[in-house]
Amino acid sequence: MEKIREEIKEKARQALASKEVDVILAWEKGELWYDSYPAFFTKEKDIDSLVWDSFCVNNLSKYLLEYTMTDKKIGVFVKGCDALAFNQLVQDNRVSRDKVVLYGLPCSGMVDPDKVRTKNLNQGLTEIKKSKDKLIFITKDKEITVPAHEVYYDKCLHCRYPNPVTYDQLVGETVAAEGVLDDSVRFSGVKELEELSCEERFEYWDGQFSKCIRCFACRNVCPACSCKQCTFDDSDLEVLGKAREDSEDKFFHLIRAYHVAGRCIDCGECSRVCPQDISLEKLNRKLIKDINELYGEYQAGLDPSAKAPLGTYKLEDADSFTVGEKGGKKREKNSKR
Amino acid sequence: MSVVASSTSVKNVEEFEPLIVAFCCNWCSYAGADLAGTSRLNYPANIKIIRVPCSCRVNSNFVLRAFQRGADGVIVAGCHPGDCHYMTGNYYTRRRFSLLKNLLEYVGIEEARFKVDWISASEGNKFAYVMNDVLEKVHKLGPNRKLRDSRWKR
């Protein structure tokens, strides 16, 4: 990682120097050990503070929306999930591909500060080094090695796209996907819920939704939520009220999930940023699972020229509404009886 | 105590008059409802129809808003796939509401509360049948308490 970090910086410096791009979008270290936040670089000399470490979880693609109203060329570093997000933004016509230079960064996972804290590894932490599938936590006086999967974010454990699916230049070597990748793991949470009774499911979701404080962090971080003005902020139409009221929470979450249906790249950022730990990924994945089952496998963000599943149709699409009411004349006769 | 509770609940069921909001496309289902009218086919007064040009005009917002405002059931009815007055509108309806229907079920809303069906202008019989059927099922389920706004009167 540290070797690549230098490569990244070099790449950024060159890009700015050669005027390949006007702005570099990358990460910068904040005050706290786990703070690696997005930063815009326009001057070569500032590149020294650019960082690439185990906490660069923030998805930079969505920050490109800040630049939709300029004609500046932007260089942006993208991890696997960020690249999917980028493609989704291109598909949604929110970002022009030709205004962006993508630097691909293979990523085997990002570290969850909470897990680090639980393991008490953050005391005097100066650096985290990666060695194969282990992470070495280095403090002033000691080094502790832990298996990487113990401290990675949950969402990174079964990551299907550790390497960017699109880029102009790749920095570093591609990495292998880790963990179990088939859908059984990805949709296990959804399946568990599906098997419950209607009342049990309601109880579960009622519990989840009622935790919501409607901070909109899930929406704000989501690369599929790229509208110029969100419908929930439309004071004229008043789709969503302001009151602390359960039905409004449900309304918000159902519509949020529905609005990203077919466009959710399953990056898991919404669940990660939720301060109330609402399992939003189980809503999103339900929709992904249904789309896969009903209309064929679809991964949002893989192909920016693809048609979003809800923006197209097939004549032979499944029709679950009239099951049992079709059939020939014989059936009709039977139903009369 | 339990006896009292059960007796009041029985009473509630008796008093329960479901409210059902039906979004009907102008060209098929609304006309089908008109035909049910001209043919004097009875269905309960609990069903209230809102006219929309096409079933693809129906936003999932509308469906949820109806539930929020106390509707006990919501129906979306359009032309049969292939017969859409606007050529392809109801193919989108089919995808949109297949997903919404599954999503509502997934968060624990009873399946029968949200009905999507294709009713053509000549299917007055089917219109009445579907309306009766939905009402009967919703009646069994009782009032919608899961999505209702507690501040709304109904």
Next chain:
Amino acid sequence: MQRVGVFICWCGTNISNTVNIDEVMTAVENMPGVAYSKDYQYMCSEIGQNLVKDTIKEHNLNRIVVASCSPRMHESTFRKAAEAAGLNPYLLEIANIREHCSWVHKDKEAATQKAISLTRAAVAKAILNDELIPGEVGVERRALVIGGGIAGIQTALDIADAGYEVDLVEKTPSIGGKMAQLDKTFPTLDCSACILTPKMVDASMSSKINLYTYSEVEEVSGFVGNFEVAIRQKARSVDMEKCTGCGICLAKCPIKTALSEFEEGLSNRPAIYTPFPQAVPNVPVIDRETCMKFRTGRCGVCEKVCPTKAVDYDQKDQILNKKYGAIIVTTGYDLIDLDYFGEYQYMDHPDVITGLEFERLVNAAGPTGGKLIRPSDKKKPKKVVFIQCVGSRDKSDRGKSYCSKICCMYTAKHAMLLKDKYPDSEAYVFYIDVRTAGKGFEEFQRRAVENYGVNYIKGMVGKIFPTNNKLQVNGVDSLSGEILQIDADMVVLAAATKAKPEADDVARMLSISTDSDSFFSEAHPKLRPVETHCAGIYLAGACQGPKDIPETVAQASAAAVKAIGVLSKSKLVNNPCVSEVDKSICSGCLACADMCPYEAISEKIVEEKANGKIVGRRVAEVNETLCQGCGGCTVTCRPGAIDLKGFSNKQILAEVDAICR
């Protein structure tokens, strides 16, 4: 400030019997925004309409709600009344308290409450109504007729006669359709060809009519006044310009084994052929599946013998893209397959034939030169049994539940033709009912019985047993209860008519609907019998339901008039309920444009000030003349930047809220 006037109609007693008008009136008075309310016995009458007009002026009303019958019935009536009073017609809303309330509910209290609720929703919506001005769109003054049978020919001639261009598309190599196959026509027994061929020639000679034979419509888009159509002209392998129709190629073609479609398979035709001698156009077609040149590469006789070098083996299918103001569908019918009627032996015995085959057998230009003989041994039939309702009025999976309408008449005709040819022959007709509604029809059928001595037997045939040289027909005379056995020489089956197998595809292509038997549906069974639900598309002939020639021709002329009605206008008024983009909210994702079935939405760059500079930003824009107002785009738009006028998000939500009160 919105001042809503509410008018409640009794509809005589249609509404007032089930809905307590007084109670509705009291409720309406307390609805927010209502400035005036009035009930009247017949709101749609002149007095009722004047009431609306006068009160709009007197009470300064700016929104109107009429609680009455379905808006599909009288919305336009009341909109006109509002307009006459100086109000924009789209400020009016209808609450449907008849079809959706008083006629379907019995309980007066419940119906009254529902009427109140529906009226409240209409008031809530009306308050949010905006003035709408319809746009105009030009009309392509040319009609397309799909199907070149008698219906299509008549329609095309009538439209051409009115001075408009018509394109007539026919799937087979010649126009003429089923009528060209008929021998004589009921009830006058004049020869079909004598009355049809002049019309075929007229159609081909008319400067206004373009014939596209051996062609099919592949794609239709657009809307009334502006349909865009792709026509596939199949490769004829013969140059239409060069061919003189001399017929040498037909005579010299070495392949003579293909079954003639026109002769119902009763005779053979060459691989290069015209369906029949009077074909229009008289230009042959090479049947590429049969032709030796196309199958093996060897032969090429027709090319060699053609004096004008018209044969062209390299000809390709061509796609023509054309625009039309109106479309008339006249695709006709077929007879059902008799595969499942094993008891009649149609599939197994050559002397059991259909009515259409009988037409060819008695026709002077037919395979036998007009000699009525048995297909099996070419002998004269002495006893012929006719069976009606083979598959008609049949609810089982084998047949069609409807009456095919033409069989009673043509069976009587066939029996008479038989008796005319062979006075000493015997004719037996098995029937369930004889239906002869039509001018001169009953007289015609009675003539068969009374003058010609045709034996009509009310009853059916159970089974036919082929016995040496004869067909033993086992039937019953249900009136006497006698079991009959007739040793017939020939059996003629009146097979049921059915819609063309491709009717469903045609319907899908045109966005019109079909009934459960795949016949195209008319807009109203009584009052709009030749229109479809799709404006600008009309129907004529048996594609809409079984019918005979006089009815078909009448319908064809009616459809022509409807089409001329469109073509004669220089502009059509648009539906003003179209989509509209709030560009300040639009993100420019253009998901709306992707789903729009009319390609009415396109990208537009608006200039905006950002960071002190003027920058272009992509947004969606609606072409109001193309938009048909389905509103599908509004749902693709997550932030609600695109909305439908007349059915806006706000209006529908207001209706939901009002209903749920």
Next chain:
Amino acid sequence: MSREKITPDITQKETVKISEISEENILDCLQCSKCTAGCPAIHGMDILPHQVIRLLQLGQVDKLLNSETIWSCASCFTCASRCPRDVDISKLMEALRLMVIRVKGSNKLKVEKIPKLLQKNMPQQGIVSGFRKYVK
């Protein structure tokens, strides 16, 4: 011949019963008589199959219960397979037979008597339908 007073009534008890047992809608029949035309057992019948339905439509069940026809029916289903109206007359015949048997309460066919009843060319189906007809 005297004029008989007939009030067609398909809601009367016997007719309803027959509809229930057979699950057939007798009003579907439009009297084309194709059933009669194809019936192989017609020679033993005093009332023809199409007349059976007509009498049912008229509500004259008594005539049928005392007829030869219902016992002559071989349950060969020729009528049912050819009926253009999808009316299964063999089921109606069966229903009529059941009406008789249920009232009389006894079986007409005894197993021990079968050999005597058997003719040389009696098809097996005949025996099977015999049981269907005569055994409760």
